[in-house]
Amino acid sequence: MSEAPRQGWLARLRAGLARSSDSLRGSIGGIFTRRKLDAASLEELEDALILADLGVATAAELVERLRKERFGKDVTETEVREFLAQAIAAMLEPWAVPIPHRERFRPQVVLVCGVNGTGKTTTVGKLAKQATDAGLSVVLAACDTFRAAAVAQLEIWGQRNGVPVIAGKEGADPAGLAYEALERAQRQRAELLLIDTAGRLHNKAALMDELKKIVRVLKKLDPAAPHDTILVLDATTGQNAHRQVEIFKEMVAISGLIVTKLDGTAKGGVVVSLAQTYKLPVHAVGVGEGIDDLRPFEARPFARALLGLDAT
Amino acid sequence: MFESLTTRLGNVFDRLKRRGALGEADVLEAMRDVRVALLEADVALPVVRDFIAAVREKAIGQEVIRSITPGQMVVKIVHDHLVQLLGSETAALELGSPPAPILMCGLQGSGKTTTSAKLARRLKLKEKKKVLLASLDTRRPAAQEQLEVLARQAEVASLPIVPGQGPLEITRRALDTARREGVDVVILDTAGRLHVDPALMDELVAVQNLAKPHETLLVVDALTGQDAVNVANAFKERVALTGIVLTRMDGDARGGAALSMRAITGKPIKLVGVGEKLDALEPFHPQRVASRILDMGDVVSLVEKAADLVDKEDAEKLAKRLAKGAFDLNDLRTQLQQVTKMGGMGGILAKLPGVAKIKAQMAEANVDETMIKRQIAIINSMTPKERRNPDIIQASRKRRIAAGSGTGVPDINRLLKQHRQMQDMMKRMKKQGGLQSLLGGRGMPQLPPGLFPR
Numbered sequence: 134m135s136e137a138p139r140q141g142w143l144a145r146l147r148a149g150l151a152r153s154s155d156s157l158r159g160s161i162g163g164i165f166t167r168r169k170l171d172a173a174s175l176e177e178l179e180d181a182l183i184l185a186d187l188g189v190a191t192a193a194e195l196v197e198r199l200r201k202e203r204f205g206k207d208v209t210e211t212e213v214r215e216f217l218a219q220a221i222a223a224m225l226e227p228w229a230v231p232i233p234h235r236e237r238f239r240p241q242v243v244l245v246c247g248v249n250g251t252g253k254t255t256t257v258g259k260l261a262k263q264a265t266d267a268g269l270s271v272v273l274a275a276c277d278t279f280r281a282a283a284v285a286q287l288e289i290w291g292q293r294n295g296v297p298v299i300a301g302k303e304g305a306d307p308a309g310l311a312y313e314a315l316e317r318a319q320r321q322r323a324e325l326l327l328i329d330t331a332g333r334l335h336n337k338a339a340l341m342d343e344l345k346k347i348v349r350v351l352k353k354l355d356p357a358a359p360h361d362t363i364l365v366l367d368a369t370t371g372q373n374a375h376r377q378v379e380i381f382k383e384m385v386a387i388s389g390l391i392v393t394k395l396d397g398t399a400k401g402g403v404v405v406s407l408a409q410t411y412k413l414p415v416h417a418v419g420v421g422e423g424i425d426d427l428r429p430f431e432a433r434p435f436a437r438a439l440l441g442l443d444a445t
Numbered sequence: 446m447f448e449s450l451t452t453r454l455g456n457v458f459d460r461l462k463r464r465g466a467l468g469e470a471d472v473l474e475a476m477r478d479v480r481v482a483l484l485e486a487d488v489a490l491p492v493v494r495d496f497i498a499a500v501r502e503k504a505i506g507q508e509v510i511r512s513i514t515p516g517q518m519v520v521k522i523v524h525d526h527l528v529q530l531l532g533s534e535t536a537a538l539e540l541g542s543p544p545a546p547i548l549m550c551g552l553q554g555s556g557k558t559t560t561s562a563k564l565a566r567r568l569k570l571k572e573k574k575k576v577l578l579a580s581l582d583t584r585r586p587a588a589q590e591q592l593e594v595l596a597r598q599a600e601v602a603s604l605p606i607v608p609g610q611g612p613l614e615i616t617r618r619a620l621d622t623a624r625r626e627g628v629d630v631v632i633l634d635t636a637g638r639l640h641v642d643p644a645l646m647d648e649l650v651a652v653q654n655l656a657k658p659h660e661t662l663l664v665v666d667a668l669t670g671q672d673a674v675n676v677a678n679a680f681k682e683r684v685a686l687t688g689i690v691l692t693r694m695d696g697d698a699r700g701g702a703a704l705s706m707r708a709i710t711g712k713p714i715k716l717v718g719v720g721e722k723l724d725a726l727e728p729f730h731p732q733r734v735a736s737r738i739l740d741m742g743d744v745v746s747l748v749e750k751a752a753d754l755v756d757k758e759d760a761e762k763l764a765k766r767l768a769k770g771a772f773d774l775n776d777l778r779t780q781l782q783q784v785t786k787m788g789g790m791g792g793i794l795a796k797l798p799g800v801a802k803i804k805a806q807m808a809e810a811n812v813d814e815t816m817i818k819r820q821i822a823i824i825n826s827m828t829p830k831e832r833r834n835p836d837i838i839q840a841s842r843k844r845r846i847a848a849g850s851g852t853g854v855p856d857i858n859r860l861l862k863q864h865r866q867m868q869d870m871m872k873r874m875k876k877q878g879g880l881q882s883l884l885g886g887r888g889m890p891q892l893p894p895g896l897f898p899r
Contacts, residue, residue: 186670250554281594289586336697371487371670373698399672
């Protein structure tokens with residue numbers, strides 16, 4: 134997908150993460166003003182990482198690494214942050230991959246799913262903007278036929294981007310609509326089909342079946358479709374994100390993540406363990422409601438911003 | 446919702462309850478496990494810290510040492526603190542004189558609009574209120590249309606959309622319309638906003654000042670992680686919240702947000718969203734949730750009952766006698782009476798986890814409620830001398846006792862044999878120095894733990 138200006142994304146992510154890392158920095162800063170790295174300070178440090186939603190296991194793992202290398206030594210706050218940022222960046226580095234443009238598929242089908250209220254429709258709107266900016270011909274499919282006015286919402290995004298939106302009636306079968314959308318996108322020789330789906334809790338079997346049906350039906354027209362299946366994850370989500378990824382992956386073979394709402398105080402720390410556990414690329418991050426507020430995910434700046442360090 | 450937290454805590458407590466005596470180290474270890482379970486459930490860290498500190502202090506203190514079963518007492522302490530955390534009372538909406546405005550606020554995607562419609566429908570159906578829904582969300586595309594459609598589905602009136610109006614204008618229009626049309630409740634659905642967005646928070650404050658709502662509800666996604674603290678605090682600082690609505694309680698999140706919200710905001714959780722349908726909004730019952738989390742509401746009431754019914758003095762007297770190896774039929778009767786007071790074996794067993802095993806043992810030993818009553822009757826038919834010294838009970842005494850208690854001589858023999866076995870165990874146990882070995886004894890089916898004070 135299109136390459137966003139590097140400086141812009143960094144600045145925005147840092148601005149967004151500033152508040153969260155302020156508090157993280159505050160709590161770490163309180164622990165270390167050059168003193169011996171002892172058991173008590175490590176425990177406080179672990180708490181600080183838990184507050185960033187890294188999860189108990191990942192926090193413990195990171196702290197253990199720090200303990201092995203620096204225990205009993207004099208450390209400064211910055212050293213500790215640098216160490217952790219590097220460790221987190223190293224964990225995320227392999228997974229910072231944008232959505233690939235698969236030219237041999239026409240259209241490349243990208244299915245966007247997730248639980249309710251994570252920002253799927255907004256993300257589809259932003260993706261459409263990036264794709265059209267990159268010169269691709271885009272078609273949107275409004276397969277959220279459940280939520281009231283979801284279609285209208287996507288249609289407005291379509292207008293903003295000047296791309297066609299294929300929609301049915303409220304309550305229509307989303308799989309049928311997806312089929313129709315792919316058929317039309319194929320006929321129009323569109324390069325990218327973005328399919329917006331209804332939010333669904335991963336523990337609702339019937340709704341997950343509905344999603345599987347969408348995938349099944351798409352395969353009738355293109356056995357390789359959907360070429361990318363993206364799970365949109367709200368950064369404010371806590372450890373439940375693991376369940377979401379696990380089940381969506383099992384059901385519809387999630388191929389990557391997009392993390393939204395990183396412009397709040399939510400740390401999105403759960404991403405660190407998610408990418409590792411499920412071997413999933415993190416394609417992009419949402420940092421605002423504006424049409425340009427979707428940025429490629431980059432490991433090093435993300436990790437450094439998370440720990441309140443300069444992004445360089 | 447709380448299932449996996451329940452399982453996690455259940456494992457910790459199972460280990461605790463298997464122990465007869467609890468040392469400080471046992472409690473500390475259990476508390477560490479509880480801490481991890483709570484954190485993995487996304488309970489806010491500051492809340493977890495306070496919770497663990499309070500429980501630890503109580504659990505290590507006198508109360509547990511003196512309790513009938515220390516493990517279960519720890520569970521009860523955890524339960525009591527959970528209830529305290531969640532708020533003990535079910536909090537109802539306070540509406541005030543019509544038209545009473547309710548202001549809904551929260552982050553993007555927390556479920557404000559759906560909740561507004563659900564609330565409107567609930568007020569209409571359950572409280573026969575005339576409700577008006579108004580969307581102040583002029584930011585998200587088609588948000589106002591969404592509420593309009595939902596209002597139609599909920600069969601509730603919604604304020605006509607006038608394009609170009611700002612949130613304050615819409616508020617004014619909603620209040621005017623409500624007054625004019627004799628509406629009881631006006632629900633103001635605001636745009637999702639980040640708590641760190643000063644301009645939008647100012648706007649929310651302005652709306653609140655204008656509408657002067659009786660209820661300002663913060664809508665929070667139950668899937669939220671540690672950030673819940675920041676969000677709740679920031680909203681609380683700017684707008685006077687009166688309550689919380691937790692959405693997506695039908696998901697499989699472990700309920701951390703539900704546990705943290707009250708402690709963070711000091712405001713009660715008033716409603717919970719439990720599904721996508723418009724009737725899927727329920728009041729929040731803290732007690733039941735706490736019990737559900739621990740999967741042991743009945744154990745709690747059992748412990749409470751035992752604490753009420755088992756006379757401490759009696760128990761201590763008995764303990765002293767047992768320690769000396771003395772255990773006569775008077776003592777056996779006291780034990781049996783305590784069992785019946787607590788609702789009989791069945792009543793006790795029904796309240797215990799892992800009941801299946803014990804029930805099988807009971808069936809094998811052919812024990813039932815009437816048998817315990819009959820045994821008490823047998824002892825009641827004895828003279829005080831016989832009770833103190835069962836050895837004097839020979840054939841003619843047995844016939845008399847059988848006639849007096851309406852049983853047969855074989856029943857008397859069985860009771861005496863049982864008593865002898867128990868006495869043997871007492872002596873053996875005295876040598877081993879612990880009462881626990883008694884509880885797995887033969888002859889008598891396993892007595893529920895708690896009948897013997899430590």
